[in-house]
Amino acid sequence: MTTPQLTKNQSLVFDVLEKAEGPLSAYTILDKLRDHGFRAPLQVYRALEKLLEYGVVHRLESINSFVACAHPGDDCHSHGIVAFAICESCGQVMEFHDHEVDHRLMEWVRGQKFKPEKTTIEIRGLCEACAA
Amino acid sequence: MTTPQLTKNQSLVFDVLEKAEGPLSAYTILDKLRDHGFRAPLQVYRALEKLLEYGVVHRLESINSFVACAHPGDDCHSHGIVAFAICESCGQVMEFHDHEVDHRLMEWVRGQKFKPEKTTIEIRGLCEACAA
DNA sequence: ATTGCACACGTTATAGCATAACGCAATTGA
């Protein structure tokens, strides 16, 4: 799937996420966009819904936040399962992919005849700098 | 770590989770315990906090819910990373462990000098029965 | 061209999830 032209709101939300150091909550995004006319959470959530669908933004379930995909210009959906390491001190997020992990998980679900739709892998802890 | 004697509230919350068919939200638990004197969310959250610490209950981050550990009487913390398959239709949860997945993830974090604290693996989709 | 549809958008209201801050009671151990 190729990413269609973003609408105004979608672009605004995406730009905020791209310029951010780390993941942002929907309400933080809202606050950052008040000067651009944003007034209600739904404006953010609707934009995020599309950006997630296009694969250019990821949702971090364990911290209720959103982050721009680390592969600019690329369809992230094609990379298989996305995994994240989230530093609980500085908030930085590292995104990575491991086909062997994907393979093992998909083997397991196949054995259970489970039909996967969306998989979340999130490792919370301390990054090198913060652990020191 | 061995599980200490549960307090009254902890037991009530744990019993509700154990008897449930699937995961429950904190507020659902609260409702089920109103007859037992529960009045406020904190009573549930405080009990859950301890039960999570003891490893007898798991939190499902992607659906803001809680489920009793599938290994009764056993310390689940010793099983390595816990993974879940969650049916989005019937709500049933399958818990499993895969040491190879653990290994790959831990290899990756080691390479990044990232210090993991808590890892979440959740696969949402359709169970065999619901996919049919 | 007009009708019908899909889609993005704006607004208000509400639902659902989680914790802060206070105080009380029971337990334990120095």
Next chain:
DNA sequence: TCAATTGCGTTATGCTATAACGTGTGCAAT
């Protein structure tokens, strides 16, 4: 006894997410 810890109850509040309604715009089919 005194201090520290732990569990508990209550009130209030904050954060996260969606329902329901209506508006406007662009575009395709007739």
